[in-house]
Amino acid sequence: MLSLAVFLPLAVALVLPAVPRRAVPWVWIAVTLADLALVAGMWAAHGTRPGIAYEADVRWIPSVRAGYHVGLDGLSLPLVTLTAVLFAACAVYSVRQTHRVRAFAMLFLFLETVCLGLFAALDLLLFFVFFDLSIVGMYFVILLWGHGDRTASALKFFLYTFLGSLVLLLGFIGLYLGADPHTFDMVELTRHPPLAGSPGLAGLTLLAVGIGLGIKTPVVPFHTWLPPAHTDAPAAGSAILAGVMLKMGAYGFVRIAMPMLPDAWHRYALVFLIVGLVGVLYGALVALAQDNVKRLVAYTSVNHMGYIVLALGAAGYASGHEDARRLAVTGAVTQMVSHGLITGALFLLCGVLHDRAGSYDLGRFGGIARTAPVYAGMLALAAFAALGLPGLSGFIAEFQIFAGTIGSGTTAAAVTGAIAVLGILVTAALFLRVLHRAVLGAPGELSARVGDVRRPELAAIVPLLALSVLIGVAPRALLDTIEPLSAAVTALAGR
Amino acid sequence: MNENPADVAPELCVLIAAVLGLVNGLFLPRTRQWRVALVCAAGLVAGLVVAAVDATRPDLVVFDAFVVDPITHVTRITVLGATLLVLALAAGPVRDHPRESEHYVLILLSALGAMALGASSDLLVVVAAYLLASIPAYALAGFGKDAHGTEAALKYYLMGAFLGVVMLAGVTLLYGVGRGTAYGTLRAGLAGAPSAAVSAGVVALLAGLLFKAGTVPGQFWVPDVTEGAPPAVAAFVTTVPKIGAFAALLRFGSEALPPGAGGWPALVAVIAAATMTLGNLAAFGQDNVRRLLAYSTVSQAGYLLVPVAMAGRTDLARTALLFYVAAYAVTNLGAFAVVLAAGRDDLAAYTGLLRTSPLLGLSLVVCLLGFVGTPPTAVFVGKVLMFGAALDGRYAWLAAVAALNTVASVFYYLRWIVPLFRRPDGALRPARAASAVAVAAAVFSVALGVGAGVALTP
Numbered sequence: 001m002l003s004l005a006v007f008l009p010l011a012v013a014l015v016l017p018a019v020p021r022r023a024v025p026w027v028w029i030a031v032t033l034a035d036l037a038l039v040a041g042m043w044a045a046h047g048t049r050p051g052i053a054y055e056a057d058v059r060w061i062p063s064v065r066a067g068y069h070v071g072l073d074g075l076s077l078p079l080v081t082l083t084a085v086l087f088a089a090c091a092v093y094s095v096r097q098t099h100r101v102r103a104f105a106m107l108f109l110f111l112e113t114v115c116l117g118l119f120a121a122l123d124l125l126l127f128f129v130f131f132d133l134s135i136v137g138m139y140f141v142i143l144l145w146g147h148g149d150r151t152a153s154a155l156k157f158f159l160y161t162f163l164g165s166l167v168l169l170l171g172f173i174g175l176y177l178g179a180d181p182h183t184f185d186m187v188e189l190t191r192h193p194p195l196a197g198s199p200g201l202a203g204l205t206l207l208a209v210g211i212g213l214g215i216k217t218p219v220v221p222f223h224t225w226l227p228p229a230h231t232d233a234p235a236a237g238s239a240i241l242a243g244v245m246l247k248m249g250a251y252g253f254v255r256i257a258m259p260m261l262p263d264a265w266h267r268y269a270l271v272f273l274i275v276g277l278v279g280v281l282y283g284a285l286v287a288l289a290q291d292n293v294k295r296l297v298a299y300t301s302v303n304h305m306g307y308i309v310l311a312l313g314a315a316g317y318a319s320g321h322e323d324a325r326r327l328a329v330t331g332a333v334t335q336m337v338s339h340g341l342i343t344g345a346l347f348l349l350c351g352v353l354h355d356r357a358g359s360y361d362l363g364r365f366g367g368i369a370r371t372a373p374v375y376a377g378m379l380a381l382a383a384f385a386a387l388g389l390p391g392l393s394g395f396i397a398e399f400q401i402f403a404g405t406i407g408s409g410t411t412a413a414a415v416t417g418a419i420a421v422l423g424i425l426v427t428a429a430l431f432l433r434v435l436h437r438a439v440l441g442a443p444g445e446l447s448a449r450v451g452d453v454r455r456p457e458l459a460a461i462v463p464l465l466a467l468s469v470l471i472g473v474a475p476r477a478l479l480d481t482i483e484p485l486s487a488a489v490t491a492l493a494g495r
Numbered sequence: 496m497n498e499n500p501a502d503v504a505p506e507l508c509v510l511i512a513a514v515l516g517l518v519n520g521l522f523l524p525r526t527r528q529w530r531v532a533l534v535c536a537a538g539l540v541a542g543l544v545v546a547a548v549d550a551t552r553p554d555l556v557v558f559d560a561f562v563v564d565p566i567t568h569v570t571r572i573t574v575l576g577a578t579l580l581v582l583a584l585a586a587g588p589v590r591d592h593p594r595e596s597e598h599y600v601l602i603l604l605s606a607l608g609a610m611a612l613g614a615s616s617d618l619l620v621v622v623a624a625y626l627l628a629s630i631p632a633y634a635l636a637g638f639g640k641d642a643h644g645t646e647a648a649l650k651y652y653l654m655g656a657f658l659g660v661v662m663l664a665g666v667t668l669l670y671g672v673g674r675g676t677a678y679g680t681l682r683a684g685l686a687g688a689p690s691a692a693v694s695a696g697v698v699a700l701l702a703g704l705l706f707k708a709g710t711v712p713g714q715f716w717v718p719d720v721t722e723g724a725p726p727a728v729a730a731f732v733t734t735v736p737k738i739g740a741f742a743a744l745l746r747f748g749s750e751a752l753p754p755g756a757g758g759w760p761a762l763v764a765v766i767a768a769a770t771m772t773l774g775n776l777a778a779f780g781q782d783n784v785r786r787l788l789a790y791s792t793v794s795q796a797g798y799l800l801v802p803v804a805m806a807g808r809t810d811l812a813r814t815a816l817l818f819y820v821a822a823y824a825v826t827n828l829g830a831f832a833v834v835l836a837a838g839r840d841d842l843a844a845y846t847g848l849l850r851t852s853p854l855l856g857l858s859l860v861v862c863l864l865g866f867v868g869t870p871p872t873a874v875f876v877g878k879v880l881m882f883g884a885a886l887d888g889r890y891a892w893l894a895a896v897a898a899l900n901t902v903a904s905v906f907y908y909l910r911w912i913v914p915l916f917r918r919p920d921g922a923l924r925p926a927r928a929a930s931a932v933a934v935a936a937a938v939f940s941v942a943l944g945v946g947a948g949v950a951l952t953p
Contacts, residue, residue: 061876063814063951064883125879129870136869144916155909162867162905166898173883173894204891 002054002070005038005080006116009087013109016102025095028105032088032112039084039116043077043481050074050484052122052187064176065183066125070117074485075254075333078478079119079247082340085467086243087112090236093348093460104145108236111137115244119251124172124184127256131168131216134245135161141237142229147354153228160225161215168212168252174205175260190259190492199263206264209257210272217249219309220279223302230298231360235351238294242301243344247336250308254333258312259492265316266493272313273416279306281419284426288433292360294350296430297343300386303423304339308332310420311401313413318494320408325494328404329486330479335397337478338471342385342394345464349379352457357446362437366444372452376439378461383431385468388424393471396479398424502557505542505549505571506610512538513603520596531596532586535603539579546571559677560617562746569817570613570742577735577824578606580932584828584835585727587928598638601631602731609739612707616750618666618676618700621743625662625703628736629655636724636732647723651716651732655706658713662703668696678751686753697757700747701766707740709733710770710796718777721789722840729785730831733792734824741799745816748806763804764893771797771900778907782842784834787907788827791866794904795823798897801881805888815884818951819877822865822943826874829862829936836929842911847919855930856915858937863908865940868901873943 012031019027046053055071072080090108097104114137118130135158142154176184178194178201195202215222230238258265265272283302290296311332315325352375354360369376385392388399405417438444453461471478500507515538516531523530550568557563581602589598608628615621633655637648670676672692673684685693706713721729744763752759774794781787802816836855837844849856865872878901885894943950 059948061948061951063948064811064880129875132870132875136864140916143913151913155906158909159902159905163898163902166901169879170882170886170891170894170898173879173886176883177887 001038001042002072002120003056005035005042006070006120007113008035008038009109009116010113013106016106016109021102024102024105025091025097028109029088029091029095031109032084032091035112036084036088039081042072043081046072046077048074048480048484050488055122061125065181065185067123067185068126069123069185069187070120070126071122072120074481074483075251076119077481078333078337079251080116082247082337083112083115083119083244085463086239086340086344087115089344089348089460089464090239092456093351094236095456096454099145107137107141108240111141111240115240118248122186124175124186124189124256127186127252128165128169128172131248132162132165134248135165138237138241138245142233145234145237146232147234148232149228150232153232157225157229164212164215164222167208171205171208171212174201174208178202178205186256193260193262193495195261196263199267202261202264203267206257206261206268209252209261213249213252213257214275215249216252217246217305217309218302219275219305220282220302223279223283226302227295227298230347231292231294235348235354238347238350239344242298242347243340246301246305247340250305250332250336253309253312254329254489258316258489262493262495266318269313269316270412272309272316273412276306276308276310276313277416277420279303279309280423281426284423284430288426288430291362293353293362293434293438294347294360296362296434297346297350300427300430301339301343303427304335304343304386306423307398307401307420308335310416311335311405314405314408314417315490316493317408317410317413320410320413322490322494324404324407324409326404326483326486326490327400328408329489330482331397331400331404333482333486334393334400334471334475334478338393338397338468341464341468341471342382345378345382345461345468346386348457348461348464349375349382352453353450356451357449359446362434364444364446365438365450366441367439367447368450369439370443371447372450374458375450375453378453378465379439380435381465383435385465385472387428387431391469391472393468393475396472396475496559497555497557499557502555502563503561505546505575506607508538508542508545509575509603509607509610512541513600513607516596516600516603520600523596525593525595526591528595529586529590531599532582535599536579536582538603539575539582543572543575543579546575556616560620561614562616563614566742566746566813566817567614569821570738571610573738573821573824574606574609574613574735577738577828578602578731580828580832580936581727581731581735583932584730584832584929587926588725588727588835594638598635601635605631605635605731606735609736612739613742613746615743616678616746618669618681621747622663622666624739624743625659625707628707628739629659632732632736635728636720638728639725643723644725647716647720651720654713654716658702658706661699665696665699665702668692668699672696678746681751682753685751685756690756693757697752697759698762704740704744704747705766707736708744708796708799709737709793710800711766711773714770714773714793717793718786718789721792722783722785726785726831726835730828730835733789733831734827737796738820738824741803741816741820744803745806745813748803749813752807754807759806760804760808760888760890763800764890767797767800767804768893768896769797770794770800771897775900775903775907778904781907783840784842784845784911785840787842787911788830788834791904791907792827794900795827795866797900798878798881799823801893801897802884804893805884805890808888809884811880811884811887814951815877815880818947819874819881821950822873822877822940825936825940825943826862826865826872829858829933829940830866832929832933832936833859833862836925836933837923838926839923842914844923845911846914846917848923849915851919851923852925852930854934855925858933860912860915861937861941862933863912867905867908871941871944873940873947876944876947
């Protein structure tokens with residue numbers, strides 16, 4: 001069942017060359033929707049029970065004990081669903097695409113399999129396979145359908161994240177060699193954390209895993225690949241890159257680093273707190289200075305991912321209050337989902353702007369609310385969600401993160417958490433600035449060209465925002481799914 | 496002493512096919528010499544079948560100098576399979592050539608040398624196998640009788656002859672201090688020998704084997720031969736003799752040397768790091784795809800030396816080397832097959848290849864991304880095992896250097912991949928046989944990666 005959901009897009013991608021050109025977008029949409037239905041069905045059937053469901057374990061390379069081991073639990077279910085939602089939205093959004101539609105659809109279906117597979121993987125080597133393939137897939141998306149200085153941006157993206165993936169691989173091999181008996185199986189490794197007796201090696205392994213995942217997340221100072229990649233990627237590519245692929249790093253921290261290297265994690269929790277805090281503040285401040293809307297959204301991603309790292313750092317303090325740490329982890333996972341929805345919507349909205357006016361320059365727009373009221377409304381909603389307005393998903397996530405971080409009872413976590421609240425303030429300022437300059441105010445030179453959203457764009461963006469509102473108003477279903485998992489992770493990391 | 500010739504049946508199959516091919520070639524008219532190719536291919540296939548059957552049997556030693564164990568099995572199967580692909584690649588270009596049958600026979604003899612190199616457990620047999628693998632290859636390099644080919648052959652020959660003599664000196668020295676040339680005797684004898692003499696002997700011996708493997712300091716011939724020799728020959732000499740050389744290096748390191756003697760891990764690790772770095776740096780600016788591939792094979796040889804350095808230190812070393820060498824052979828042949836199919840050497844000629852012939856272009860993308868180590872190709876699994884061997888052998892710095900080099904290598908492989916997606920500026924008519932080989936190699940490289948478990952079980 002799970003393998004079907006994972007590999008269905010790839011299977012369709014392989015037969016797509018035989019599909020007549022005009023039917024390609026519709027086949028693409030149908031597959032992503034079918035996959036979404038499958039995933040949602042699996043979530044509904046699994047409910048909020050703890051533990052791993054839909055497990056499949058096939059031997060792959062038995063001599064190094066690596067296998068095709070997949071399964072879903074409270075951490076992967078929301079992210080798998082988020083992936084399916086975003087890919088469906090991108091398919092709908094791209095229905096009017098004319099440039100090499102077939103190849104575009106094939107690449108996106110391939111990427112969908114890769115992303116779903118990554119979140120479902122319960123084997124380090126399998127995780128790495130998908131991690132690496134996501135880089136290759138996204139490289140071609142930026143290279144072939146991007147704009148601006150796309151060759152350079154794509155190359156930078158590839159080299160930077162590929163370096164990260166190799167460092168991650170070294171970390172994984174460290175985990176493998178540290179386990180007795182040697183294994184790549186995540187469930188085994190979580191049950192008996194490797195390298196328990198050698199803190200030095202565990203620290204080095206955490207360093208490798210941390211850098212590898214940190215580049216992908218991205219954390220400051222490893223974020224420099226992100227702004228050019230986002231600016232030059234096509235809208236759908238940016239939405240996937242920010243919405244799904246950035247989560248791979250944060251997901252890896254919760255799935256791999258915390259439970260498998262608990263000792264090292266609490267020893268270096270302060271590092272994660274500080275790195276998270278720097279990401280929050282730096283991302284927000286740099287975003288404030290941007291005139292290019294897409295770069296601005298890219299930097300707010302750095303800010304939003306910073307909250308996640310901060311929360312996970314706070315959860316690493318074993319001395320901290322149990323409930324607060326659990327709250328922090330739940331908040332971090334919620335933030336992954338929330339950020340995926342909101343940033344996905346924001347990037348698609350940026351894409352609309354570029355599609356109409358060919359520019360992202362904030363200074364050349366103004367008074368869009370007059371020419372494109374629906375667009376302006378959606379942009380405002382997405383911006384408010386991103387700055388954490390109550391009633392929207394960002395608030396639920398960030399509230400839990402701050403409550404968990406500050407409430408954990410350790411001085412370091414409380415202080416960094418309190419400083420990080422400033423990040424919210426800056427984010428609020430910068431989004432209000434965007435609304436002031438682009439949506440309200442006097443008409444800019446390009447505003448006349450911005451007609452209102454077309455139906456496919458509406459159909460792609462509205463569900464994302466609706467889900468954000470839904471999580472903001474009725475978060476129970478999501479939180480109940482995550483909570484058993486975060487209790488488990490906190491217990492594991494507290495060993 | 497076991498002297499049953501049936502235990503070296505795969506080697507005998509190749510030898511018989513070569514002799515039969517030569518005799519047939521003497522009597523066949525020039526237009527029908529292609530039959531020699533069939534004879535040779537039949538010999539290779541027979542050898543493959545026998546080797547596959549042998550692989551299920553327990554290990555044994557033949558003539559006190561030939562070991563039949565997993566290293567030999569993998570060397571045999573990889574060499575035979577790779578040579579079969581090379582024959583398919585060579586058959587088109589040398590069709591109706593005045594010396595067509597000699598071409599096939601020389602390929603077979605050199606392959607035989609590579610197989611013997613991987614199986615021998617006696618230094619004197621290693622020297623003989625080295626010569627058998629080298630001399631036909633010199634002739635092949637100059638097969639075209641053109642200026643470039645002659646230069647390539649001369650360079651190849653002079654370098655091979657020189658380093659071969661150095662290697663002989665090393666063997667003599669090791670014989671003197673170790674009181675024997677068989678690996679078992681050496682291992683016992685070298686333990687009490689003066690370490691300076693052992694080191695000098697090991698270094699001299701390495702000279703010859705590293706020349707075959709195409710690594711620093713014996714890498715100078717690689718770019719010239721790859722560019723100057725006929726493309727099919729280039730594919731052969733950068734693939735098949737290397738398989739034998741790496742197998743021989745691994746066997747020497749793990750079976751002949753007492754642990755830690757001759758500065759083994761440190762010396763080979765430094766050579767490995769130098770090789771991969773040099774290969775990568777030199778590949779950056781190449782606009783000729785054959786030179787680019789040549790330097791890429793040099794850097795790959797550097798990665799292959801990592802498990803060699805770890806020989807005897809970790810169980811992963813042998814698995815890593817054997818798997819990586821097979822993965823490398825498939826990928827390298829695939830890339831060369833694309834060059835043969837396209838028939839062009841300049842990077843610009845590959846612009847738009849994905850549009851003009853999608854399958855060929857896709858095979859090239861798979862092979863090049865395979866070199867990088869992108870999952871799920873075979874080299875990926877090889878690289879994982881290689882990193883694992885380095886970390887398990889406590890050579891973390893070597894793993895880090897290899898990782899950095901891998902990232903750097905992405906750059907020049909992408910220089911070749913990116914133009915494939917552009918709009919084509921001229922029609923390219925790919926040769927059919929070579930295209931088929933390229934597609935087969937690409938498919939096999941992915942299959943070997945996905946089905947790595949099956950391949951790694953024995």
